[in-house]
Amino acid sequence: xxxxxxxxxxxxxxxxxxxxxxxxxxxxxxxxxxxxxxxxxxxxxxxxxxxxxxxxxxxxxxxxxxxxxxxxxxxxxxxxxxxxxxxxxxxxxxxxxxxxxxxxxxxxxxxxxxxxxxxxxxxxxxxxxxxxxxxxxxxxxxxxxxxxxxxxxxxxxxxxxxxxxxxxxxxxxxxxxxxxxxxxxxxxxxxxxxxxxxxxxxxxxxxxxxxxxxxxxxxxxxxxxxxxxxxxxxxxxxxxxxxxxxxxxxxxxxxxxxxxxxxxxxxxxxxxxxxxxxxxxxxxxxxxxxxxxxxxxxxxxxxxxxxxx
Numbered sequence: 164x165x166x167x168x169x170x171x172x173x174x175x176x177x178x179x180x181x182x183x184x185x186x187x188x189x190x191x192x193x194x195x196x197x198x199x200x201x202x203x204x205x206x207x208x209x210x211x212x213x214x215x216x217x218x219x220x221x222x223x224x225x226x227x228x229x230x231x232x233x234x235x236x237x238x239x240x241x242x243x244x245x246x247x248x249x250x251x252x253x254x255x256x257x258x259x260x261x262x263x264x265x266x267x268x269x270x271x272x273x274x275x276x277x278x279x280x281x282x283x284x285x286x287x288x289x290x291x292x293x294x295x296x297x298x299x300x301x302x303x304x305x306x307x308x309x310x311x312x313x314x315x316x317x318x319x320x321x322x323x324x325x326x327x328x329x330x331x332x333x334x335x336x337x338x339x340x341x342x343x344x345x346x347x348x349x350x351x352x353x354x355x356x357x358x359x360x361x362x363x364x365x366x367x368x369x370x371x372x373x374x375x376x377x378x379x380x381x382x383x384x385x386x387x388x389x390x391x392x393x394x395x396x397x398x399x400x401x402x403x404x405x406x407x408x409x410x411x412x413x414x415x416x417x418x419x420x421x422x423x424x425x426x427x428x429x430x431x432x433x434x435x436x437x438x439x440x441x442x443x444x445x446x447x448x449x450x451x452x453x454x455x456x457x458x459x460x461x462x463x464x465x466x467x468x469x470x471x472x
Contacts, residue, residue: 179324189257192254193254193262197266201254204247207251208249208250209243209246209247211246211250212242212246219242221453222452229376230446245447246452247447252299256301256332259301259304269411271308271413274414276309276414276416278417287396288352288396289396290387290396291401292360292401293361294363295449296402296449297448299450302401303336303359304335305414306414313336313338313358313359314337314338314340315338315340315358316359316360317330348390348393349394352393362384365454365457372385372431375432376435376455376456380456382457383431385430387430388430400416401416402444422434
């Protein structure tokens with residue numbers, strides 16, 4: 164498609180029909196009342212738990228590695244909850260693209276956003292550090308209700324239709340920026356925008372170093388430190404989770420104390436610790452289905468090959 168911006172009519176070929184059916188079903192589910200959507204999402208997650216054997220294995224290994232204090236029965240229960248929350252996250256993604264924002268004004272609690280306001284008053288923009296919670300895109304919509312301009316860094320999807328679908332949906336509440344486009348990111352920071360960024364995935368060995376994550380060495384990107392050095396933009400962590408009684412959502416801003424430390428190694432440790440603290444607020448709402456530890460330190464085995472369930 165070259166440099167031409169994609170639109171829905173570019174994806175009418177038969178190979179895209181199954182995706183269209185999925186989008187149609189999602190839109191139908193999202194038109195239902197809020198608690199119906201939560202119920203559908205939870206049961207969709209239970210179905211995915213049985214269908215996605217490989218993802219279930221990855222999640223099980225992650226939970227065993229990060230929560231050794233839990234009994235085997237408690238670990239398996241958490242794995243099931245992770246799938247339930249990720250199923251709900253699919254519905255929440257649809258809500259973020261289509262549901263009336265006035266509804267979410269009533270059920271969203273903002274905590275410590277005065278910190279964000281103070282940092283933006285400095286005029287250098289803010290690196291808004293998140294992590295891959297199940298309500299990821301909905302968190303973007305909820306954040307937009309606070310009225311602060313935000314660009315979101317993301318990795319381009321391999322499927323062109325899904326790339327169009329997700330970026331089009333996210334434009335409702337943010338300005339999506341492909342993570343390799345450094346000049347666009349820098350321009351947004353200099354315009355005093357928030358740059359949402361999630362440094363909690365394993366990107367391989369290039370541009371990373373190992374730092375503990377839930378007590379286990381994890382390849383951790385040093386890009387957060389480099390982003391700060393570009394413009395002196397402060398780092399603010401944004402946590403988002405669904406309330407235990409499903410009555411709404413909480414968004415909470417907090418400092419990453421000690422950042423920047425002057426050391427990439429120490430920064431990586433501080434960042435992982437801060438993300439871990441956020442995850443522990445609602446551990447089953449994290450996307451444990453990803454291989455957070457796929458890159459092992461030299462000389463060590465990959466845990467997804469060495470652990471059997």
